[in-house]
Amino acid sequence: MTSLEVRQLDAWFGKAKVLKSIDVVAADRAVTAIIGPSGCGKSTLLRCMNRMHEEVRGARAEGEVLFGGQDVYAPDADPVEVRRQIGMVFQRPNPFPTMSVFDNAVAGLKLAGRFPKAELHDRAEKALRAAGLWEEVKDRLQQPGGRLSGGQQQRLCIARALAVEPQILLMDEPASALDPVSTLRIEELIAELKRDYTVIIVTHNMQQAARVSDSTLFMLYGEVVEFATTQKVFTNPEDRRTEDYVTGRFG
Amino acid sequence: MAVAVADRRPLATGLSRSRWMKDRVFSAFLLLCAALALVPLVVIAMFVVVRGVSALNINFFTKLPPGPLDPPHTGGIANAIVGTGMIIGLAVVLSVPLGIATAIYLSEYGRGRIATVVRFTANTLLATPSIIAGLVVAATVVTWTHSFSAYAASLAISILMWPVVTRATEEVLRLVPQELREGALALGLPRWKVVVKIVIPTAGSGILTGVMLAVSRGLGETAAILLTALGNSYMNTSYGRPTASITLDIYSWARQPQPVLQELAWGAALTLMTTVLVLSIAARVVSIRRQRRLA
Numbered sequence: 001m002t003s004l005e006v007r008q009l010d011a012w013f014g015k016a017k018v019l020k021s022i023d024v025v026a027a028d029r030a031v032t033a034i035i036g037p038s039g040c041g042k043s044t045l046l047r048c049m050n051r052m053h054e055e056v057r058g059a060r061a062e063g064e065v066l067f068g069g070q071d072v073y074a075p076d077a078d079p080v081e082v083r084r085q086i087g088m089v090f091q092r093p094n095p096f097p098t099m100s101v102f103d104n105a106v107a108g109l110k111l112a113g114r115f116p117k118a119e120l121h122d123r124a125e126k127a128l129r130a131a132g133l134w135e136e137v138k139d140r141l142q143q144p145g146g147r148l149s150g151g152q153q154q155r156l157c158i159a160r161a162l163a164v165e166p167q168i169l170l171m172d173e174p175a176s177a178l179d180p181v182s183t184l185r186i187e188e189l190i191a192e193l194k195r196d197y198t199v200i201i202v203t204h205n206m207q208q209a210a211r212v213s214d215s216t217l218f219m220l221y222g223e224v225v226e227f228a229t230t231q232k233v234f235t236n237p238e239d240r241r242t243e244d245y246v247t248g249r250f251g
Numbered sequence: 252m253a254v255a256v257a258d259r260r261p262l263a264t265g266l267s268r269s270r271w272m273k274d275r276v277f278s279a280f281l282l283l284c285a286a287l288a289l290v291p292l293v294v295i296a297m298f299v300v301v302r303g304v305s306a307l308n309i310n311f312f313t314k315l316p317p318g319p320l321d322p323p324h325t326g327g328i329a330n331a332i333v334g335t336g337m338i339i340g341l342a343v344v345l346s347v348p349l350g351i352a353t354a355i356y357l358s359e360y361g362r363g364r365i366a367t368v369v370r371f372t373a374n375t376l377l378a379t380p381s382i383i384a385g386l387v388v389a390a391t392v393v394t395w396t397h398s399f400s401a402y403a404a405s406l407a408i409s410i411l412m413w414p415v416v417t418r419a420t421e422e423v424l425r426l427v428p429q430e431l432r433e434g435a436l437a438l439g440l441p442r443w444k445v446v447v448k449i450v451i452p453t454a455g456s457g458i459l460t461g462v463m464l465a466v467s468r469g470l471g472e473t474a475a476i477l478l479t480a481l482g483n484s485y486m487n488t489s490y491g492r493p494t495a496s497i498t499l500d501i502y503s504w505a506r507q508p509q510p511v512l513q514e515l516a517w518g519a520a521l522t523l524m525t526t527v528l529v530l531s532i533a534a535r536v537v538s539i540r541r542q543r544r545l546a
Contacts, residue, residue, distance in 0.1 A: 050437065052433060052436065052437060055432075055433065055436060057362065080439050080440070080441050081439065082439075083436060083437050083438065083439040084438070084439025085439070087437065087438070088437035090430060090433065090434060090437075092430060094428070094430040094431055094433070094434040095434075096431060096434070096435070096449055096453070097431070097453055098449075098452040098453055098455070107435070107438060108438035108439060108440065111435070111438075111440055111444055111448045111449075112438075112439065112440060112444075157434065160434075160438065161437070161438070164438055164439060
């Protein structure tokens with residue numbers, strides 16, 4: 001079981017409380033979308049799930065994030081290990097500029113050390129194939145990762161996250177910096193990834209949430225307004241504010 | 252709603268001509284200012300080259316300083332080249348790793364009061380006159396060991412180089428996008444690995460530039476060396492004894508009446524200037540190559 005369950009999660013930036021008692025369950029091998037207007041805390045919630053939130057100065061979180069029954073925030077939980085098992089893709093493609101396409105793809109394995117060199121190539125190919133990038137880059141694996149197009153760079157970052165074989169993939173607006181064609185590729189990719197991974201995606205784009213996700217969480221001012229199947233959230237929401245948001249009346 | 256053509260304001264106003272003139276005048280003024288800033292540099296470089304080049308010959312690089320009765324072009328600064336090499340070499344070893352480590356601390360770990368104090372210290376040292384660093388080392392190390400020495404000079408120079416390395420490196424480490432750190436952390440890499448494998452290589456050429464800046468400062472240093480290494484007319488390869496340096500030779504010979512010694516001083520100045528230039532160009536070439544490889 002690799003579902004992710006958030007229980008009574010609060011988070012702060014300094015004194016400002018940005019998440020208030022969040023409860024949500026991201027089902028195994030499904031796509032959960034988090035939507036809401038800017039500043040509602042959706043990215044923060046995502047970053048709390050693999051303990052990236054605390055990397056920001058003054059930021060902290062309290063509550064439980066259960067991952068296969070273990071609490072990510074348990075006192076003896078190692079954030080490094082948490083992030084190894086719960087991967088993340090960021091809003092803007094961030095390939096490592098000093099590394100080749102190949103080295104970027106297996107950066108997590110190579111830099112963690114003690115990974116047998118002979119297997120690196122297989123793992124790189126596997127990750128790049130899973131990210132739908134292999135055919136485009138197989139002849140230029142030694143070129144710098146920064147020379148790829150924006151959409152390719154983002155898929156390289158997805159490959160990089162997949163190469164360490166996480167159980168859950170967190171995606172923070174992974175297509176918002178990309179053109180429509182690249183966005184479509186990423187969305188197709190997400191549909192494929194959910195066969196093997198639990199995917200949680202933050203998106204600004206409601207059509208995208210409707211297209212790619214199975215469940216949708218709608219947030220406002222750091223609180224959960226509604227969490228239900230995507231079908232229900234977009235066609236028959238319980239809450240008036242959800243309806244207003246998904247129909248484009250605000251946000 | 253379309254506006255009738257006749258109602259539009261004309262695009263060609265009488266104003267544009269005078270604006271164009273003002274723009275040109277101002278641009279020309281700025282160009283002149285920039286050119287003026289170049290004048291001292293060109294004058295210094297030309298002077299040093301013109302006066303120094305006649306001193307250069309094989310003896311200049313291989314022989315010891317001439318005695319008072321030696322004919323021209325028989326003496327040289329071999330001992331000073333060795334001395335400067337020794338002093339700067341050790342100063343680099345002392346200051347560069349420490350400076351880079353301090354910068355990493357300030358940029359990647361430093362939060363709160365300690366970081367503020369460290370940064371303030373570096374800023375203060377950066378503005379400290381070099382003769383004071385020399386004086387402090389002279390009053391301590393030189394006094395305790397009862398001898399002027401190359402390592403005392405290295406220590407004084409490293410005190411001056413450390414803040415240059417620290418501040419320059421901290422600046423370039425801060426330029427490394429936060430997204431790269433987060434990308435690496437999100438792969439489950441420990442923080443120290445993120446710093447060593449991602450942040451430092453990304454900032455690599457900038458760090459190199461900072462180190463070169465510090466080396467240039469060290470190479471040109473005179474006052475601190477005068478008070479710590481003292482100078483030496485003979486070849487010395489021991490760190491524990493008084494040691495010659497190129498800048499000290501310039502300092503002492505430029506004040507002598509003999510044309511032979513003055514010419515040597517110019518030659519030494521040219522040697523020093525060329526060394527700094529070559530190092531700076533080398534650092535530029537390395538960083539441009541790196542960037543071209545990445546872009």
